[in-house]
Amino acid sequence: MRKISFLFILLFFSLVPQVHADPSCEGRFVNPITDVCWRCIFPLSLGSVQVGKGDLPDTSNPGSPLQLCPAPPPIFVRPGLAIGYWEPMAMTDVSRSPGCMVNLGASVSISARPVWGPRERTTSR
Structure with missing residues (x-):
């Protein structure tokens, strides 16, 4: 064997x-x-509150940080946080x-x- x-x-x-x-x-x-440029993820915001400052413009976020996010059935919605940041997502x-x-x-x-x-x-x- x-x-x-x-x-x-x-x-x-x-x-x-x-x-x-x-x-x-x-x-x-x-x-x-x-x-990786880790300081490039700033500005960081939670809802409309800016948590970290940065050189880049901030994305538009909802006023409340607590949100209801869509989910697959049978739940349909789940609680979530509205977070805005610049994400290093790809390398070519x-x-x-x-x-x-x-x-x-x-x-x-x-x-x-x-x-x-x-x-x-x-x-x-």
């Missing part, structure tokens, strides 16, 4: 796509502590070489054949 388990594990790891370093792919992994990776992920500091090999899933048959006519 141990030999069969070892063979399955060996087979699994042989099918996993490997990450190769591309010499033209330069970058480093993003550090969420130092690379732009590169000229295929498979290069600058923010991860590596490149991913993109093969012509899929490793898993259906494979297309090519027929010559």
Whole structure:
């Protein structure tokens, strides 16, 4: 049984796509502590009350911080807080070489054949 388990594990790891370093792919992994502008989330407001000041304009919020938020059935509504802040929600990776992920500091090999899933048959006519 141990030999069969070892063979399955060996087979699994042989099918996993490997990450190769591309010499033209330069970058480093993003550090969420130092690379994200955390002071940019301000101004922070709870309802119409401003909790933290910032350089950016504040979003328009309802006057009361307590709100009834929509929820899926059978509850339909639930209590919530009206909070306004600037959220860092996306990071875009732009590169000229295929498979290069600058923010991860590596490149991913993109093969012509899929490793898993259906494979297309090519027929010559």
